[in-house]
Amino acid sequence: xxxxxxxxxxxxxxxxxxxxxxxxxxxxxxxxxxxxxxxxxxxxxxxxxxxxxxxxxxxxxxxxxxxxxxxxxxxxxxxxxxxxxxxxxxxxxxxxxxxxxxxxxxxxxxxxxxxxxxxxxxxxxxxxxxxxxxxxxxxxxxxxxxxxxxxxxxxxxxxxxxxxxxxxxxxxxxxxxxxxxxxxxxxxxxxxxxxxxxxxxxxxxxxxxxxxxxxxxxxxxxxxxxxxxxxxxxxxxxxxxxxxxxxxxxxxxxxxxxxxxxxxxxxxxxxxxxxxxxxxxxxxxxxxxxxxxxxxxxxxxxxxxxxxxxxxxxxxxxxxxxxxxxxxxxxxxxxxxxxxxxxxxxxx
Numbered sequence: 001x002x003x004x005x006x007x008x009x010x011x012x013x014x015x016x017x018x019x020x021x022x023x024x025x026x027x028x029x030x031x032x033x034x035x036x037x038x039x040x041x042x043x044x045x046x047x048x049x050x051x052x053x054x055x056x057x058x059x060x061x062x063x064x065x066x067x068x069x070x071x072x073x074x075x076x077x078x079x080x081x082x083x084x085x086x087x088x089x090x091x092x093x094x095x096x097x098x099x100x101x102x103x104x105x106x107x108x109x110x111x112x113x114x115x116x117x118x119x120x121x122x123x124x125x126x127x128x129x130x131x132x133x134x135x136x137x138x139x140x141x142x143x144x145x146x147x148x149x150x151x152x153x154x155x156x157x158x159x160x161x162x163x164x165x166x167x168x169x170x171x172x173x174x175x176x177x178x179x180x181x182x183x184x185x186x187x188x189x190x191x192x193x194x195x196x197x198x199x200x201x202x203x204x205x206x207x208x209x210x211x212x213x214x215x216x217x218x219x220x221x222x223x224x225x226x227x228x229x230x231x232x233x234x235x236x237x238x239x240x241x242x243x244x245x246x247x248x249x250x251x252x253x254x255x256x257x258x259x260x261x262x263x264x265x266x267x268x269x270x271x272x273x274x275x276x277x278x279x280x281x282x283x284x285x286x287x288x289x290x291x292x293x294x295x296x297x298x299x300x301x302x303x304x305x306x307x308x309x310x311x312x313x314x315x316x317x318x319x320x321x322x323x324x325x326x327x328x329x330x331x332x333x334x335x336x337x338x339x340x341x342x343x344x345x346x347x348x
Contacts, residue, residue, distance in 0.1 A: 006197060007296045010269075013201045017208035017285075027209060034206040037199035038274040039170040044192060045133065046174025047185050060124050063256050067106065067128040070243055070264035072139050075102040076147065078235060089227045093283070094220070096148055097290040098231065100279075103143045104272035104291065105136025111263040114302050118309030120258025128263040133271055137167050140271075144279050162278050200270060203277050204288070211285030220286070232294045236301060239265040258309060262302060269295040 022030040079102030086095045108129035115125035141163045174181075185192060243264040247257040272291045280287040 007292070007299075009197070009201060010204055010292060013204045014208050017205050018212055021209035021212040022206065023209075023213060027206075027213070030202070030206045030209065034203050034277060035166060037202045038166050038277065041170075041196060041199045041270070041274055042137070042167050043170040043174040044185065044196060046171035046176075047178050047181050048174075060121075060127065060256075062250075063121075063124050063252065063260060064128050064131050066247065066250065066252075066260055067132060067264045068135060070239065070260070071106050071132050072103070072135070072143065074242060075239065075267075076143060078102060078238065080147070082231060082235075085231065089231065091220075091224055093286045094224060094228055094290065096283075097287040098228065099147060100144060100276060100287050101232075101267055101272070101291045101294055102235075103140050103147070104267050104275065105140060106132035106263050107266045107268045107270075108133060110299060110302070111259075111266060114262045114306040115259050117306040118258045118262075119255070119312075120262070120309070121253075121255035122259075124256060125259040125263050128259060132263065133268065134171075136268070136271055136275075137171055140275055141167075141279060144275075148279075166278055167275065196270065200273050203273050207273075207277050207280075207284035207288060211283070220289075228290060229293060229297075232290065232297060236265065236294065236298055240301070240305070254312075262306070266298045266302065267291060267294060 021027075076099075079099040082090070082095065082098060086092055090098060106129055108126070111125045111129045112122060116122050240261060243261040244257060247260040252260060269291060273288055276284045276288045276291070
């Protein structure tokens with residue numbers, strides 16, 4: 001599988017920070033620009049989230065609750081279990097980043113793309129990813145403060161104020177102004193996607209520049225990075241299995257199981273990077289390294305799984321039925337709109 005072009009851009013940004021880190025006045029400028037970029041990023045998140053779609057999606061509450069529990073309960077528990085790997089497999093700094101990885105919300109775009117490819121419940125994937133991102137604005141910083149303690153700067157009034165001002169307030173402002181700016185954002189979706197990605201690249205450059213100046217990269221060796229990749233591979237395999245077979249035990253239909261697997265097993269790089277910059281400060285570069293590696297790994301593995309799911313008999317029958325080239329099987333139906341009960345509500 002090829003490397004995601006955006007991951008390549010992130011790696012290039014890391015290389016730039018290693019060769020030309022921002023220092024002195026340049027570091028102050030980069031830090032201020034990064035703070036502004038984070039606020040803009042979450043404003044756009046808020047302006048894009050359709051309140052109507054979110055409300056309509058509440059009818060799938062069992063599915064969304066399952067995804068939220070996987071994202072903010074099962075993942076963190078596995079992260080805590082990995083504490084036994086310190087210091088033999090993971091260094092304390094890498095473990096802090098690994099634990100932070102387990103706390104961030106799920107993805108939206110890739111969950112939708114893979115669910116659609118596998119002929120799953122796409123509306124549910126949209127709502128599940130949106131709910132996870134919204135909940136993560138509050139839950140992720142609280143979990144990080146609780147579980148990481150001083151590794152994430154502690155949970156002080158100052159850190160809480162930063163989270164509220166940089167993440168929550170811009171998001172709520174985007175929701176409030178959506179009725180006026182929503183159509184503009186929809187018309188300029190492609191252009192604004194560059195703003196999104198450029199903002200994240202700026203956050204990465206600032207974080208890794210701080211790490212280079214502080215000299216924290218001397219703590220990482222190729223052996224430790226290889227061990228981290230191995231641990232993350234196990235984590236991803238466990239979550240993919242739990243979400244798929246666990247959803248089956250909970251009697252979800254095939255379409256919902258696909259949405260649960262892809263939304264409940266992945267972590268958002270776009271949401272995690274800005275949060276790490278707020279929570280970890282100068283230590284953010286090491287904190288986001290496990291998340292960056294896990295993000296690329298999940299894209300590669302889930303792309304293979306989605307392609308295989310698309311060749312399932314039910315998916316083939318659904319495609320044939322929609323194209324009008326074959327009989328409609330009662331079992332196939334429309335995989336994009338089935339729910340756990342096997343009905344087909346029309347969600348936004």
